Amino acid sequence: MTQASSVPPLDLLLERSSTGDLVAPAPQGDVLVRILSAGLRAPDHGHLCPWRYVVIAGDARPAFAEHVVAAMGRQEPDAPEKKREKRRRRFSETPMIIALGMHLRPEHKVPVMEQEMAVAAGAMNVLNALHMEGFGGVWVSGGFCEDRALLSQLGLDAPHRLAGFLLVGTAEKPERARERPETGDYMAFWTGSEPVTFRADERQR
Structure with missing residues (x-):
């Protein structure tokens, strides 16, 4: 499943894009x-190891989907039935779901925000690794991710939290090259004299 080794690693990384159109297989075993x-x-920072990955696959998916829909009912009671059914279908049918648990230590000198950023950085590493191994994925979240009953199912009792879910599988269609922002709009060189400005910010004024 690994992407062609002849592609330079950075080029491979720049080709990555999220996709929710996923079919089997999903990664298994050592992969x-x-x-x-x-x-x-x-x-x-602090070597706190805040990552907690919960893998939901196979016959566990439909049962977990019902927990997700129940969480939506508690957190988003006005959500239309169409939205609930879409989420039920995605969590039931996507080949694999990986919950992104955040094992947080609020009492530690390392700020909670930095602990959360470590989890987010880890999630991006996982998405990149999926792509490099020939798989696809997309990161999803929502108000239901704050539901304490759902978090308890994932071993995330307070103060621990959830950064969302990675939906994982194989891209149903070849990934299309998506237009990305112009890098020059989002970078600047500080020269030591004046504060930097960004073209992206100027366009939004």
Whole structure:
């Protein structure tokens, strides 16, 4: 499943894009372990290891989907039935779901925000590793991710939280090259004299 080794690593990285159109297979066995190991290589101030990955696959998916829909009912009671059914279908039918748990230590000198950023950096590493191994994925979240009953199912009792879910599988269609923002709009060089400005900010004024 690994992407062609002849492609330079940076070019491969620049080709990555999120996709929710996923079919089997999803990574299994040692390949899945290696992909999640990439998440554990993210920056981690204080060596707190805040990552907690919960894999939901196979026959567990429909049952977990019902927990997600129930959480939506509690957190988003006005959500239309169409939205609930869409979420039920996605969590039931996507080949694999990976919950992004955040094992937080509010009492630690490392700020909680930095602990959360370590989890986010790990999630991005996992998405990149999925792509490099020939799989696809998309990161989803929502108000239901704050539901304490759902978090308890994932071993995330307070103060621990959830950064969302990675929906994982194989891209149903070849990934299309998506237009990305112009890099020059989002970078600047500080020269030591004046505060920097960004073209992207100027366009929004």
